[in-house]
Amino acid sequence: MAQEYKIKGLSALDLKNGEKREVEVEGIENGKVLLARVGGTTHAMSSNCTHYGAPLKLGVLTPEGRLTCAWHGACFNVGTGDVEDAPALDPLAKFDVYEKSGAVYIKGEEATIKASRRNPNVKCAAQGQEKVVVVGGGSGAMGAVQALREQGFKGGITIISKEPNLPIDRTKLSKALIADKSKVEWRSQEWFDSASIATVSDEVNSIDFKSKSVSTKSGKSYTYTKLILASGGTPKALPLPGFKELSNIFLLRTIPDVQAILEAVGEKKGKNVVIIGSSFIGMEVANALSSNNTVTVVGMEEAPLERVMGSEVGKIFQKLISKNGVKFHMGASVDSAKASSDDGSKVGSVSLKDGTSLPADLVVLGVGVTPATEYLQENGALQLEKDGSVKTKETFEVEGQPGVYAIGDIATYPYHGPGGNGSLTRIEHWNVAQNAGRSVAASIAKPHVAPKAFIPVFWSAMGSQLRYCGNTPNGWDDMVLQGQPDEAKFAAFYGKGETVVAVASMQMDPVMSQSAELMRRSKMPSLSELRNGKSVLDVGLPSEVKI
Structure with missing residues (x-):
């Protein structure tokens, strides 16, 4: 039950427009809220971002009441507490705030103040003829299905994912090598059940756009009125001698991939690890494995991330990770993987084209991803772009396929941010996929409302x-x-x-x-x-x- 709590050290709501202030709540250990004044009104809300807990006092507050976290760009509406932009899924808790007898008070529940968030309103008993089927279980899928329920969509929702888990925070796989699904799944099965969102662990192998049905490898078929394609990316392998034949050479995309890498590293660690690829996945995995292992990164560029960030910034990253003991071979090309002398089935070294041989107890490949759209090529069901992606409109609706949307790693869409000018582009960012999912949900639930633009x-x-x-x-x-x-x-x-x-x-x-x-x-x-x-x-x- 909501109770009245006094704010420490505050006698009046004297904030200026655009000002925000973190304050302590009397009577609650470590209880804090954020006050923010917008348009002449002072609002009280959770003090921390609901994504990874960043203090929102460090964020950016706009005149129309958008509050953006400084860490990862999650954005909230200070008037309602609702999520405006990914990657946060939970909204902020809001509290009544007022002056009384020369002091400032808020009204709320202690548990909510401590939690610094509130649960989104997604409970639903599905009804009607509308059926949304989502292919894929990543960030885009999670953003879409939650936003559909939040925005009042009452029809059926089914997620079909080939991964053996519920939608996960995939960023934690490469950044922290977390293999426990309970620590990376965004929501519990009970949450999906309460929202009447069916979760199916199966692989889609074809789609009949005329009959509006999705077929899976298990032989099942799912009909839809709206379809969201969010199948993500497939990590690239190396078509070089030894890389297909030898074990202990890993790709990284799923929880089983992380489990296999950690098993190869072992509890005692002390392994020679070769990371092939000096972009984001390779650099993150190198950083995560650098403790008590000998890690070497092999990259074709002169500096890590040079293609995206330039060599000057790339060398900053290289210097930073080198402090953890990571070694680099830049401007290098891989020739082959060689078998271990102890076990001919496992990798033992990686040979570079300049003759360098790098000892390797295991190898992790981070050489990019391709759109996971093989199932869309069956019987020429959909015309794909040269890179295998799906061309969409600004709304992420697929060209020539009304009611069908593509988001995330598989979507090539017109980009209208600075310098974009509507250029067709494909962006492999977690936030982009989730925001695109939210945008598609708005198009389905509220078709007469224009989707909101976002910056990647x-x-x-x-x-x-x-x-x-x-x-x-x-x-x-x-x-x-x-x-x-x-x-x-x-x-x-x-x-x-x-x-x-x-x-x-x-x-x-x-x-x-x-x-x-x-x-x-x-x-x-x-x-x-x-x-x-x-x-x-x-x-x-x-x-x-x-x-």
């Missing part, structure tokens, strides 16, 4: 947390670096001409979140202004949004 955001764990927003579908030709790069404390602004199209930062919060909001409004400073020392944190946030 991602993060990576490489000793320190990397934050990134924007996208470079047409590349970038210049970069401005602010901060102290030698200390891995920096903000990198990537420009196409004078337009900033992407921002990467480390230890410079909330630069990324502020930049994402400025991008939404087409108010980012120019590259020249940033080069001359202008800070995005000093730029005001007007209420209008232009994308």
Whole structure:
């Protein structure tokens, strides 16, 4: 039952518009709430982000009441507490706040104040003829099905995923190598049951778009009125001698993949680990395995992540992870995998084309993913792009297929963020998939409401947390670096001409979140202004949004 609680050290609601303040609640151990004033009204809400618990006092508050977390870009509406943008799934708790007898009080339940969140309203008894089928069980699927229920969709919902688990926080696999599904599943089976969302562990092998039915390998068929394709990506293997024949060579996409890697490492560790690929998966796995193992990263670029971030920033990441003992062979090409002298069935070394031989008790491949769309090629069911992806409209509806949507790693869609100009692009980011799922849910549940645009955001764990927003579908030709790069404390602004199209930062919060909001409004400073020392944190946030 809601009770009245006094706020420590506050005698009046004297916040200015746009101001936010974390305050303590009397009578509740470690009880805190956040006060934020927008449009002349002071709101009280949970003090921490419901994603990974970041303090929201460090976030970015806009004039229309969007509150964006500084860590991973989760965004909330301060008026309702509802989620505006991924990756948060739970909304903020809201509390009545008022002045009385020279003090400030809130009204709420102790458990809710401590939890710093509230449960989304998804309980439903499915009814009617509408049936949504979701192919895939990743971030996009989770964002779609929860948003469908939150937005009042009462029809049937079925998730079909070939993974042996419920939808998971896949980011924890490469960043922390967590193999316990109970620690990475977003929701329990009871949650899905209460929302009347059926979860099926099976693999889709074909879709009949004329009869609106989905067929699986087990021989079952599921009819739909709306279809969401969210099957994600398939990690690339290396078509080189030894990589197909030898064991202890791993891809990383699923919980079983992590379990196999950890089994190969063993409890005693002390293994020689070779990581092939110096992009995000490779760098994260190298960082995660660096403790008590000898880890070597092999990359074709001159610096890690050079293609995305440039060599100057890539060398910052390399230096950072090298402090953990990780070794690098950059500008290198792999020739083959050789068998172990002790066990001819297992890998024993990796040979590079320059003649270098790297001892390897296990190898992890991080050389990219391809869209998992094999099932869409059956009988020419759908015309795919050259890379195997599905072309969609801005609403993520598939071209030529009304009521069919594609999201996440398989979707190529028109990008209208800075520098995009509607360019067709495919973005393999967790946040993009989940936000696209939320957008599709809005199109289905409220078809007369235009989907809300969002700026792509991602993060990576490489000793320190990397934050990134924007996208470079047409590349970038210049970069401005602010901060102290030698200390891995920096903000990198990537420009196409004078337009900033992407921002990467480390230890410079909330630069990324502020930049994402400025991008939404087409108010980012120019590259020249940033080069001359202008800070995005000093730029005001007007209420209008232009994308």
